[in-house]
Amino acid sequence: MQLTFKRAAEEKTESQRRPHLRTLTDLERGEHGVVERLDLPERAARRLMELGFVPGAWVTAAHTAPGGGPTVYRVDGSEIALRKETAAKIYLRSGGRRHS
């Protein structure tokens, strides 16, 4: 399985080490990407996977709440709102098409 569960202490270092990796927060509205892995504590990752954010899933960014609040993502027929801090922990596969 290509998933990695990180402990809370290690969370920050990952994105700092490899800044070129794209996450959900890099998606513009209407743009989509394919989930690569979730860099979150196991419980949180499990809940997000139950909601559709599994590796290989297509995610489209939709509305962002006014004032830079949580963003709504379309995944597998549902719309799920995530805060930026959570979306930044969901990494996308590199390459791939843009705009559906």
Add this chain to the structure above:
Amino acid sequence: MGGCKGCAEAAPPAAQPRDRRAHVTAVVGPPNSGKSTLFNRLTGLRQKVANFPGVTVEQRVGRAQLEGGRELLLVDLPGIYSLEPHSEDERVTRDVLFGRMHDIARPDSILLVLDATNLGRHLVLAAPILSLGIPTLVVLNMADDLRARGGSVDVEALSRQLGAPVALVSSTTGENFEAVTRFLLSRPPAPAPVELPVLQDVPKCRAWAADIGSRASYRPPAPSLWTQRLDALFLHPVWGPLVFGAVIVAVFQTIFTGAKPLMHLVQGLVGTSGDLIATYLPESPIRSLIVDGVWGGVGAVVVFLPQILLLFLFIGILEDSGYLARAALIADRTMAKIGLQGKSFIPLLSAYACAVPAILATRTIENKRDRIATILIAPFMTCSARLPVYTLIIAAFIPHRPLLGPLLGTQAAAMLGLYLLGFLAAVATARLLKSSILKSERSPFVLEMPPYRRPTLRSLGLRLLDRAKVFLRRAGLVILPAAVILWCLAHFPLMDGKVPPIEQSLAGTLGRTVEPLIEPLGFNWKIGIGLITSLAAREVIVGTLGTIYGIEGDAHSTGLQKALQKDLTPAGAVALLVFFAFAMQCMSTIAVVRRETASWRWPLLQFLYMGLLAYAGAFTTYRLLTGWLR
């Protein structure tokens, strides 16, 4: 009740010894799959349906009457995504399904309700549910929606794959409900699916669901155009917050002015029926007890039923339509600033109706410290029990004039100000709590946005009926005894065999005893009596004042408002409003906080904190205003 920790590892209880035990059917499904609408249609009983994930926080039990006089016990369980609970309400569902719940036996059969328009994701739940080995009917709900948006599914093929019967129905129209009743009437065998995935492996489960879906030639419907259009408006950077504000103002303006004709009607009914009773009873203390004590005391509160129902109607429409989830999204940033999250917004909004269901609704909050903080601030929200008090005092002391043209009058503005005051107290308290005793890491905010749906008259009607029942039961169980006790206190001790003047009665003595304590707030001993009785429930003060002035012979001639104007200065009136905005005068809330936090520590802390704040707030208001109004 929440999950039972002590018995978590106990073996599932055997079937109850009584052989005539009713057959129990659990209604299970992901949040927002229409479980409650289905439950409503089958039982016709009171049930909260909401378009918001996780609103059904208490399992509701209802009876379904089937052909041949057979009766079934149906349990509506909180929505789940899997059998791994993340919050208190999900734990309830798991415990019931595993037979670990005290007061309910392990279900004999299950109605697994899935949204047919979102089968790709909802089918995942079939794996853990079918593995329970309990006879299950897989109900694919929202058949009408699926068709309208061009989707389809082969029910027969799906049934073969799952090894369980499948029915494509619509809970809103009642389409194909015969299939559901047929299942409930039969004694179906346990499910025998072709294969099940390893439940712990979420990606495998999803792959399994996708595979089953394609074998059943599932064609997902086109995305709902309406949802996209409405979101473009409601989540618009400029229009979104404006609509949000407009909705709130419209709600308050309507409750305050729109309910008036209905309230006059109820008032008329209470008055005429009271007079009618009076003519049939001989002149005696008993007549006075019934007419002044019971009818006057309870009647003064029942008058507010239309206003309270109107408020619940608005909250119901917002919830059932799906707007509430968007409101939570808009509110998340603000909630984050006070250390909470968007999910706390939903309980806090329902606290505007009543703190008790609001505190139960906090069970959907995963983070325990966030949950307790939300419970502690919920009673600051202006609940419907405060409405009678506010309405009475505002009508008596604030002249009715237009403020913003016809849009907002002075009285509605005062009401809005009080709502704001409670809200600010809640925000300040949340900040205080979240930066001290309830500090915690920010928990991830994950919220599903349900598609917009038209609220059904049936579910709104059942909800209002439910609320009216709760309100009237409360009037009977809390307000009626309080009114009777007060009447007795006001009529004894007898002086020379006659009813004493109110000052000399037990109630008067009690009021005079607390008078030195409340005099700095601008209240006299009569208000003091009201403050004491309102410890049971806030609105009791209205009936109490009615009884006190009724005895003086004022209530019918000049009305409660005029009588109050004699006893309170304008500054004292505002101080009284502030006192009621802050104080925790509600036995039901104290009891539910005790139950949900499993200790006396939190309700006690809450009561003292809110009481001190109320006293300090009223004192400051009175001092400032007495100087200023002169």
